[in-house]
Amino acid sequence: MAKPVSIEVWNPSGKYRVVSTKPMPGTRWIRLLTDQDCRVEICTEKKTILSVEDILSLIGNRCDGVIGQLTEDWGEVLFSALRRAGGKAFSNMAVGYNNVVVGAANKYGIAVGNTPGVLTETTAELAASLSLAASRRIVEADQFMRAGLYDGWLPHLFVGNLLKGQTVGVIGAGRIGSAYARMMIEGFKMNLIYYDLYQATRLEKFVTGMSLLAFSIYNCISGLVSSYGEFLKANGEQPVTWKRASSMEDVLREADVISLHPVLDKTTYHLINKERLAIMKKEAILVNASRGPVIDEAALVEHLKQNPMFRVGLDVFEDEPFMKPGLADMKNAVVVPHIASASKWTREGMATLAALNVLGKIKGYPIWSDPNRIESFLDENSVPPAACPSIVNAKELDDCITYCSCIPQPQPAE
Numbered sequence: 001m002a003k004p005v006s007i008e009v010w011n012p013s014g015k016y017r018v019v020s021t022k023p024m025p026g027t028r029w030i031r032l033l034t035d036q037d038c039r040v041e042i043c044t045e046k047k048t049i050l051s052v053e054d055i056l057s058l059i060g061n062r063c064d065g066v067i068g069q070l071t072e073d074w075g076e077v078l079f080s081a082l083r084r085a086g087g088k089a090f091s092n093m094a095v096g097y098n099n100v101v102v103g104a105a106n107k108y109g110i111a112v113g114n115t116p117g118v119l120t121e122t123t124a125e126l127a128a129s130l131s132l133a134a135s136r137r138i139v140e141a142d143q144f145m146r147a148g149l150y151d152g153w154l155p156h157l158f159v160g161n162l163l164k165g166q167t168v169g170v171i172g173a174g175r176i177g178s179a180y181a182r183m184m185i186e187g188f189k190m191n192l193i194y195y196d197l198y199q200a201t202r203l204e205k206f207v208t209g210m211s212l213l214a215f216s217i218y219n220c221i222s223g224l225v226s227s228y229g230e231f232l233k234a235n236g237e238q239p240v241t242w243k244r245a246s247s248m249e250d251v252l253r254e255a256d257v258i259s260l261h262p263v264l265d266k267t268t269y270h271l272i273n274k275e276r277l278a279i280m281k282k283e284a285i286l287v288n289a290s291r292g293p294v295i296d297e298a299a300l301v302e303h304l305k306q307n308p309m310f311r312v313g314l315d316v317f318e319d320e321p322f323m324k325p326g327l328a329d330m331k332n333a334v335v336v337p338h339i340a341s342a343s344k345w346t347r348e349g350m351a352t353l354a355a356l357n358v359l360g361k362i363k364g365y366p367i368w369s370d371p372n373r374i375e376s377f378l379d380e381n382s383v384p385p386a387a388c389p390s391i392v393n394a395k396e397l398d399d400c401i402t403y404c405s406c407i408p409q410p411q412p413a414e
């Protein structure tokens with residue numbers, strides 16, 4: 001028998017019981033649920049990571065849906081319990097869902113939601129911050145100042161790497177990887193090399209401007225510039241270049257700053273290992289704001305020890321919340337506690353999208369047609385569309401699913 005956990009209850013007489021395993025930022029997500037006849041129970045246990053037993057206790061005998069976190073193990077045990085309790089939906093408050101065994105959810109007919117779109121820029125900005133902090137040794141220099149060690153300007157004091165005109169490498173050029181690439185190209189005029197299983201068409205278009213044909217016609221007619229590279233040239237600056245690499249190794253060999261943005265799955269586990277670290281430039285910067293196990297962290301610690309000019313910026317770790325032995329001692333590592341999506345706007349938006357995923361399944365709403373275009377769900381001044389913003393196993397659960405059009409539909413009044 002699982003022991004009870006502490007909860008806070010909103011709208012106790014609500015018809016549908018929705019559980020959130022953590023308090024989440026903002027109050028709009030609570031209001032959206034309670035306005036639609038949900039009783040909302042928020043777990044207020046002090047411990048950071050809930051066990052499967054804790055969550056079983058939260059689910060109890062009757063539960064319509066759960067909003068959970070990426071630190072929880074959602075598999076056979078929890079999905080079968082949610083099914084027994086009459087549940088229809090689970091939503092991660094995250095875009096990544098490597099903590100969820102989607103096959104188990106399918107087996108019990110539970111919809112699995114995630115929250116893409118609202119994290120993209122915030123996460124990319126953190127990756128850009130880590131790139132800057134590592135290349136300009138900001139954290140080391142800050143610690144030096146606070147320790148009272150600064151006794152005057154010196155030519156060699158905290159010399160780091162210049163970004164302008166260098167090459168940024170992106171591995172996994174999806175939503176976040178592409179947004180990060182744009183920031184580094186626009187902000188620091190870096191050249192781009194990327195590796196992804198698929199072509200990052202929108203990113204390429206941004207750097208190139210438009211197709212070559214349209215480009216030349218446009219230039220002939222207007223005499224204007226049409227790509228970011230041309231724009232720089234017209235301003236007397238070196239144009240940026242871009243390349244899609246045919247192998248990840250090409251990115252590792254050529255780039256001065258490399259940022260990792262793939263999903264975590266079997267193909268990306270320990271993508272960066274001892275052998276691949278060895279082919280990177282000795283003074284390269286490596287950034288990871290994807291998932292910890294994408295890097296073999298023990299191999300990374302060894303590499304940092306052997307190569308003091310190689311620097312790393314890490315938001316995520318292989319065995320969170322722990323770091324591999326030795327990492328905390330490395331001056332050439334900047335480490336932050338998984339805060340890439342931690343802007344107020346993003347975290348409140350994630351909470352809203354997760355709540356609407358669960359609410360939508362409870363109410364039988366269709367799935368939104370484009371989970372990347374979720375602005376209408378986040379607009380505080382209007383009623384969100386009657387749709388589930390993003391359900392990752394929609395197809396597996398229902399072959400005849402009706403996808404919602406992009407035109408926002410007001411929710412029916414109860």
Ligand SMILES: NC(=O)c1ccc[n+]([C@@H]2O[C@H](COP(=O)([O-])OP(=O)(O)OC[C@H]3O[C@@H](n4cnc5c(N)ncnc54)[C@H](O)[C@@H]3O)[C@@H](O)[C@H]2O)c1
Nearest residue numbers: 096123172173174175176196197262263267289290340341
């Ligand atoms: N640190 C954080 O707080 C934080 C926040 C948001 C997202 N994330 C992580 O970032 C990941 C990416 O998010 P996104 O929204 O950009 O997802 P996305 O699906 O848009 O992009 C992921 C990209 O990785 C590529 N990819 C998959 N396997 C690959 C491989 N073997 N080699 C190279 N590329 C590969 C895909 O083709 C895709 O383009 C998420 O899955 C999540 O794990 C972390």
